[in-house]
Amino acid sequence: MDAELIIEKFKEKLNSDILGIAVKNQKRVIITISPDSIVKVADFLYREEGFRFIIASALHTKKGFEIHYHFSKDAIGLILNIHIILDKDNPQIESLSNMFNASNWIEREMHELLGINFLNHPNQEKLISEGNWAEGVYPLRKEFK
Numbered sequence: 266m267d268a269e270l271i272i273e274k275f276k277e278k279l280n281s282d283i284l285g286i287a288v289k290n291q292k293r294v295i296i297t298i299s300p301d302s303i304v305k306v307a308d309f310l311y312r313e314e315g316f317r318f319i320i321a322s323a324l325h326t327k328k329g330f331e332i333h334y335h336f337s338k339d340a341i342g343l344i345l346n347i348h349i350i351l352d353k354d355n356p357q358i359e360s361l362s363n364m365f366n367a368s369n370w371i372e373r374e375m376h377e378l379l380g381i382n383f384l385n386h387p388n389q390e391k392l393i394s395e396g397n398w399a400e401g402v403y404p405l406r407k408e409f410k
Contacts, residue, residue, distance in 0.1 A: 268294050268343055271314065278309055285348075295333075297348040300358050303334070306347055307361055310336050316345060318365040323375045325407045330356040330381055351381065360386035378405040 268291050275296065276283065282302035287295040298306055310316040316336040323332045330351040337344055351358055360383035361368040372383040373392040380403035383389060398404060 267291060267341065271338070271343065271345070272296075274314065275309075278313075279306060282306060292342050293344045293346070295346040295348050297350070300349050300351055303347070303349060303361065304359050304364070307334065307336075307364055310345065310347075311364070314338070315340070318361065318367055319344075321361075321368060321371050321375070323379055323381060325379055325405060327409050329353045330379060332358065332375070332381070334361070356380060357382035357384055359384050362386050377403075379403050380406060 268288060272286060272288070272294060279298075279302065282298045282305065283296060284299060285297040287297075289295065307318070311318065316338050319335040319337050321332055321334045323330060325331075328350050330353070332349045332351065334347040334349070335344060336347065349358065356379070358381065360372055362372055362383070363385060369387070370392060372386055373389060375381045376383055376386070376389050377392055377394050
């Protein structure tokens with residue numbers, strides 16, 4: 266099974282949630298989806314297509330708060346990045362921690378460093394900053410003109 270087949274299955278099942286697809290090469294694909302679709306998409310990838318959740322990463326850009334959820338289909342060496350852009354003023358998204366224990370700490374870190382709220386996260390307490398910066402300060406947020 267190659268990247269094209271997985272993209273076709275993804276389109277069949279979740280086409281209305283897809284905002285864009287970028288095939289970087291046969292081993293890396295980025296699919297941009299609407300934020301409201303993250304749980305449905307992650308469930309499809311994990312339960313139906315056999316992907317495993319690796320990690321997530323986030324950054325603050327002029328577009329908003331961008332999260333990349335990294336999934337792997339180890340049997341074929343494919344990395345699938347689920348890309349989401351969150352609102353600049355109210356960055357929030359459903360937590361994947363109730364589906365993947367592995368997302369717990371990275372969501373806490375993104376919350377703490379960027380101020381992204383992960384809805385229904387089991388424990389968004391501080392992970393790394395206790396006493397390092399003031400409450401409500403998010404050191405990885407940027408000022409854009």
